[in-house]
Amino acid sequence: AQSVTQPDIHITVSEGASLELRCNYSYGATPYLFWYVQSPGQGLQLLLKYFSGDTLVQGIKGFEAEFKRSQSSFNLRKPSVHWSDAAEYFCAVGAGDYKLSFGAGTTVTVRA
Amino acid sequence: DAGITQSPRYKITETGRQVTLMCHQTWSHSYMFWYRQDLGHGLRLIYYSAAADITDKGEVPDGYVVSRSKTENFPLTLESATRSQTSVYFCASSRIGTGENYGYTFGSGTRLTVV
Numbered sequence: 001a002q003s004v005t006q007p008d009i010h011i012t013v014s015e016g017a018s019l020e021l022r023c024n025y026s027y028g029a030t031p032y033l034f035w036y037v038q039s040p041g042q043g044l045q046l047l048l049k050y051f052s053g054d055t056l057v058q059g060i061k062g063f064e065a066e067f068k069r070s071q072s073s074f075n076l077r078k079p080s081v082h083w084s085d086a087a088e089y090f091c092a093v094g095a096g097d098y099k100l101s102f103g104a105g106t107t108v109t110v111r112a
Numbered sequence: 113d114a115g116i117t118q119s120p121r122y123k124i125t126e127t128g129r130q131v132t133l134m135c136h137q138t139w140s141h142s143y144m145f146w147y148r149q150d151l152g153h154g155l156r157l158i159y160y161s162a163a164a165d166i167t168d169k170g171e172v173p174d175g176y177v178v179s180r181s182k183t184e185n186f187p188l189t190l191e192s193a194t195r196s197q198t199s200v201y202f203c204a205s206s207r208i209g210t211g212e213n214y215g216y217t218f219g220s221g222t223r224l225t226v227v
Contacts, residue, residue, distance in 0.1 A: 006154075032214050043202065043220040044155075051214060090154060098143045098162070098206050099170070100216060102155040 002027040002093045006103035013081050014111050021076040021106050023065075023091035032094035033074040035065055038105075039087045047089075050074065061085070086110040115139075118203050118219035125193050125226055133188045133222045135203030143206040144186040145216070146170075146178065148199040155202065161186055193226045200224070 003026045013019050025031060032051050036044040048059025055067040065076045074091060091103045116137040125131045135144065142163050147155040147170075157170030159178040167178050175197060177189045190197055200223050204216040 004154075009152075034215065036218075044218045046215065046217075049215055092155075094214065096214070098208075098214075099145075099157060099160060101157075102147075104152055104154040 002031060002095050002101050004091050004093050004101055004103035006089075006091055006106050008106045009104070010107045010109065012109040012111060015083055016080050019076075019078045019081045019085070019108065021089050021091075021108070023074045023076065023103060024072055025074060025091075025093040026072065027093055027095060029095070030069070032096065032100075033065075033067060034092040034094070034100065035059065035063070035074075035076045036090045036092065037061075037087050038090065044090065047076070081108075081110055083110045083112070116203060116205050116217055116219045118201075118222050120222060121220065123222060123224045125190075125224070127194060127226055128192050131190045131193055131224070133190075133201055133203075133224070135186045135188070135219060137184055137186075137203075137205040137217075139205065139207065139217075140183055141205035141207045141217075142183070143208070144180065145204040145206070146176075146186070146188045147202045147204065148172065148197075149202060149221075150199050158188065158201075190224075193224075195226050198224060198226045 005024045034049045035047040048057045050057045050067045088105045092100045094100045119134045145160045146158040161167045161180040203219040
């Protein structure tokens with residue numbers, strides 16, 4: 001079965017600084033990989049996903065993620081963080097059977 | 113409006129009571145899912161359904177019951193609520209597909225408190 005690890009529980013970043021959130025997955029074949037964002041009291045919104053092709057994926061809100069098969073990673077990045085990016089971020093992996101496994105999440109705090 | 117809706121948004125219930133959380137989607141997606149979200153655990157799959165009358169257990173099914181008599185509805189019932197079931201519950205749906213078509217859409221969640 002597939003699994004996901006998000007090593008960072010909480011990250012604090014200054015507004016305007018860059019952000020990188022780590023995600024490591026465990027799955028034997030090429031997985032479907034997702035990043036979701038959850039604002040306080042809200043549901044989950046899809047930021048981006050990878051399923052094949054170009055390993056650098058562009059998403060909404062200026063986010064991008066890079067799939068690295070050799071490192072079993074799918075790290076999320078944003079060059080310049082805005083205060084509205086403060087939220088919880090979830091990485092998820094799917095194996096094509098329609099069940100997604102989620103990481104425990106990383107909470108991002110943005111300081112002025 | 114088309115989408116996936118959960119009700120109620122908030123629910124407080126007493127230990128031992130039965131409570132049902134509702135999930136309704138308007139896309140006719142084949143797959144539907146129930147997840148619970150707890151601090152430090154992310155989202156964990158409770159039950160899922162591949163079609164009407166087809167359901168299966170996920171990672172944490174104990175204490176929960178589901179049914180799916182119609183494609184658009186997927187209610188989750190806590191047969192006898194316990195404090196450990198205090199959580200935020202998310203329903204999601206997915207169409208059948210691969211590649212670009214693969215992925216979930218989530219409801220807004222139900223925050224359940226068992227006292």
